[in-house]
Amino acid sequence: xxxxxxxxxxxxxxxxxxxxxxxxxxxxxxxxxxxxxxxxxxxxxxxxxxxxxxxxxxxxxxxxxxxxxxxxxxxxxxxxxxxxxxxxxxxxxxxxxxxxxxxxxxxxxxxxxxxxxxxxxxxxxxxxxxxxxxxxxxxxxxxxxxxxxxxxxxxxxxxxxxxxxxxxxxxxxxxxxxxxxxxxxxxxxxxxxxxxxxxxxxxxxxxxxxxxxxxxxxxxxxxxxxxxxxxxxxxxxxxxxxxxxxxxxxxxxxxxxxxxxxxxxxxxxxxxxxxxxxxxxxxxxxxxxxxxxxxxxxxxxxxxxxxxxxxxxxxxxxxxxxxxxxxxxxxxxxxxxxxxxxxxxxxxxxxxxxxxxxxxxxxxxxxxxxxxxxxxxxxxxxxxxxxxxxxxxxxxxxxxxxxxxxxxxxxxxxxxxxxxxxxxxxxxxxxxxxxxxxxxxxxxxxxxxxxxxxxxxxxxxxxxxxxxxxxxxxxxxxxxxxxxxxxxxxxxxxxxxxxxxxxxxxxxxxxxxxxxxxxxxxxxxxxxxxxxxxxxxxxxxxxxxxxxxxxxxxxxxxxxxxxxxxxxxxxxxxxxxxxxxxxxxxxxxxxxxxxxxxxxxxxxxxxxxxxxxxxxxxxxxxxxxxxxxxxxxxxxxxxxxxxxxxxxxxxxxxxxxx
Amino acid sequence: xxxxxxxxxxxxxxxxxxxxxxxxxxxxxxxxxxxxxxxxxxxxxxxxxxxxxxxxxxxxxxxxxxxxxxxxxxxxxxxxxxxxxxxxxxxxxxxxxxxxxxxxxxxxxxxxxxxxxxxxxxxxxxxxxxxxxxxxxxxxxxxxxxxxxxxxxxxxxxxxxxxxxxxxxxxxxxxxxxx
Numbered sequence: 001x002x003x004x005x006x007x008x009x010x011x012x013x014x015x016x017x018x019x020x021x022x023x024x025x026x027x028x029x030x031x032x033x034x035x036x037x038x039x040x041x042x043x044x045x046x047x048x049x050x051x052x053x054x055x056x057x058x059x060x061x062x063x064x065x066x067x068x069x070x071x072x073x074x075x076x077x078x079x080x081x082x083x084x085x086x087x088x089x090x091x092x093x094x095x096x097x098x099x100x101x102x103x104x105x106x107x108x109x110x111x112x113x114x115x116x117x118x119x120x121x122x123x124x125x126x127x128x129x130x131x132x133x134x135x136x137x138x139x140x141x142x143x144x145x146x147x148x149x150x151x152x153x154x155x156x157x158x159x160x161x162x163x164x165x166x167x168x169x170x171x172x173x174x175x176x177x178x179x180x181x182x183x184x185x186x187x188x189x190x191x192x193x194x195x196x197x198x199x200x201x202x203x204x205x206x207x208x209x210x211x212x213x214x215x216x217x218x219x220x221x222x223x224x225x226x227x228x229x230x231x232x233x234x235x236x237x238x239x240x241x242x243x244x245x246x247x248x249x250x251x252x253x254x255x256x257x258x259x260x261x262x263x264x265x266x267x268x269x270x271x272x273x274x275x276x277x278x279x280x281x282x283x284x285x286x287x288x289x290x291x292x293x294x295x296x297x298x299x300x301x302x303x304x305x306x307x308x309x310x311x312x313x314x315x316x317x318x319x320x321x322x323x324x325x326x327x328x329x330x331x332x333x334x335x336x337x338x339x340x341x342x343x344x345x346x347x348x349x350x351x352x353x354x355x356x357x358x359x360x361x362x363x364x365x366x367x368x369x370x371x372x373x374x375x376x377x378x379x380x381x382x383x384x385x386x387x388x389x390x391x392x393x394x395x396x397x398x399x400x401x402x403x404x405x406x407x408x409x410x411x412x413x414x415x416x417x418x419x420x421x422x423x424x425x426x427x428x429x430x431x432x433x434x435x436x437x438x439x440x441x442x443x444x445x446x447x448x449x450x451x452x453x454x455x456x457x458x459x460x461x462x463x464x465x466x467x468x469x470x471x472x473x474x475x476x477x478x479x480x481x482x483x484x485x486x487x488x489x490x491x492x493x494x495x496x497x498x499x500x501x502x503x504x505x506x507x508x509x510x511x512x513x514x515x516x517x518x519x520x521x522x523x524x525x526x527x528x529x530x531x532x533x534x535x536x537x538x539x540x541x542x543x544x545x546x547x548x549x550x551x552x553x554x555x556x557x558x559x560x561x562x563x564x565x566x567x568x569x570x571x572x573x574x575x576x577x578x579x580x581x582x583x584x585x586x587x588x589x590x591x592x593x594x595x596x597x598x599x600x601x602x603x604x605x606x607x608x609x610x611x612x613x614x615x616x617x618x619x620x621x622x623x624x625x626x627x628x629x630x631x632x633x634x635x636x637x638x639x640x641x642x643x644x645x646x647x648x649x650x651x652x653x654x655x656x657x658x
Numbered sequence: 659x660x661x662x663x664x665x666x667x668x669x670x671x672x673x674x675x676x677x678x679x680x681x682x683x684x685x686x687x688x689x690x691x692x693x694x695x696x697x698x699x700x701x702x703x704x705x706x707x708x709x710x711x712x713x714x715x716x717x718x719x720x721x722x723x724x725x726x727x728x729x730x731x732x733x734x735x736x737x738x739x740x741x742x743x744x745x746x747x748x749x750x751x752x753x754x755x756x757x758x759x760x761x762x763x764x765x766x767x768x769x770x771x772x773x774x775x776x777x778x779x780x781x782x783x784x785x786x787x788x789x790x791x792x793x794x795x796x797x798x799x800x801x802x803x804x805x806x807x808x809x810x811x812x813x814x815x816x817x818x819x820x821x822x823x824x825x826x827x828x829x830x831x832x833x834x835x836x837x
Binding site: 143146147199202248589594604 | 666669670723728806
């Protein structure tokens, strides 16, 4: 008899009417889950470096559990060996001893406190592991392609048996801690996937050979975990549906589907369908990949096995999974990054508050931080990983103030709604007729940058919700400030762009290029090799222009996080953009620009247009505000030209401080 | 204001060649220190071969992200041969790689190598120059072979320091290739 852990009735909610399949129950093993939503296990580096659960992680998980509104909420994968060969992240939770059970129980209790199904994941990081020790373990000794990872050494048969037992023991601890489901992680280069792939498994004994041999260790893990879990605790596995490792002779898609069938035969109650490894040369989850791009893999998995299929990977809005579930191509909508950006995302869907969702912009900063031993953070969600810290939540202001915010870009809008939420009277001014500031233009850059506007959409909704008053098409002057004398002025005016006097007539501004106001010739030199320069260079290259990118940074895209930057570097190469780093413009001649390298070499670049993307802080209005003795804050690019993330985080924190 | 192209290129070349000269000299200065520190019981050749092994291993790792199996075995081998020839180019040599007569075989030639001249300056035997180059390439291939699961070998057919006037190395797949 299948169990219902918590009663949920969605019938009165608008989201359940709009997405009836998402909010319909599903049986996973012997548990009836009331909806099709799952927060998928995600590392966050929030735990202590010896593997104990912290308050920060409990709070992080509690907020995600609230978000799934009765669905499945999985804590991060735990490593299971005392030496830590399986530990891939410095703040990864451990489970190699019973002493970890009380901490793990706190997470299970927090999830249950939100009436959600608590999931526990077993994750030996294998090839991606050994973060705190000199070498890791794997089925075979295969050198690392990415130097960030440790060398791997072949496990003996005894070590394999021990590893299988560690999975079983850890599953038992998970059950004792109170978790309702156990999941085995077999993805992206972790140990289970290392056994399955012929790229990393070269063994000739019973744990190697053909796909059945390479699955043998996995089968033994599944059977051992099933035995310890009994019939009431479902056991699932995350498996690659495609490794995307053709260049290093990895598994074929057919072999991957065979691995699904073998896992099903071994007794798993569901399969989470994933793709790609950390070291794959193809992009999978970055912003340049269209939403819903991988759903065909879930469909293929469904046609190969009978157990429920779950999937994440570029499914950021409820419409696509709803449609796929209705069509019988998917069973459960998984999320990691969308619920990092907004932990209450599915709850807002259910309550008909989709416009209040802060959407992930698929920048992969969260991922980049984990690999650099830093705690999780989010590009656009300032609360992420600070859920335990009371100081991060807006509290009513002690003294209500009139706040004038100059600039309706992401910094200004973020600050505006937070300040208004706290009870201040907030007025936002912008010389443009639209909200969005620089993002209005930046979002026109190719390869998914249109998704940046979702941030503005969210901020607009929140500003309206908290009564922010907009004054659009109105440029703030010193006189206006003197006349209105607000209690506080926040300058969120964006950066000023450098001038290139010698190139008068041929120099245009990056924003004018992106919004189509500037005439651009066929040979273009983009000045500035940070993200704005890269964005406009790719935009112009797509229009068939011959583009050169010249900038002072030693590497182009210095301000883009490494988990996304590699995509831009490939696009620049593919688009034929010539990139000159460590360089600056020395002089402007007729039909050409003289470029000088950092160490003094000079060379000419033919160009008929120079696009200026080099930026400086904006000093405008500062003196006028200071002169009036008004409380003043400068935020976003006006303070220091950076990126969208800095603008949002600046705005939020100053919104708390006013 | 234009650029005097000849002047700029001359300056670039001069600086590049100075930097290339320093590669060999720096190596041999370190070799002297290593031999001295190792003491009289250790043969200088063993020290040099150990160093070549270490360097080859590191260089091999750096090749892994630059190699791709997707275009097939022949293209893979030729790309690898070109990367190996490229090492000589960065040091100031003249080198190239081309397909051999047999399948699974690539020939690497080097017609100008800066190492023998530098070795002479530091009193290093010519045979050591040839042997260290071979050891460097052999150890470079170790990780590449394991990573791509393809047994690769290299043999030195001719060497400038042996008086052949040219380096000629044969890179081949050990089982069934090139023999």
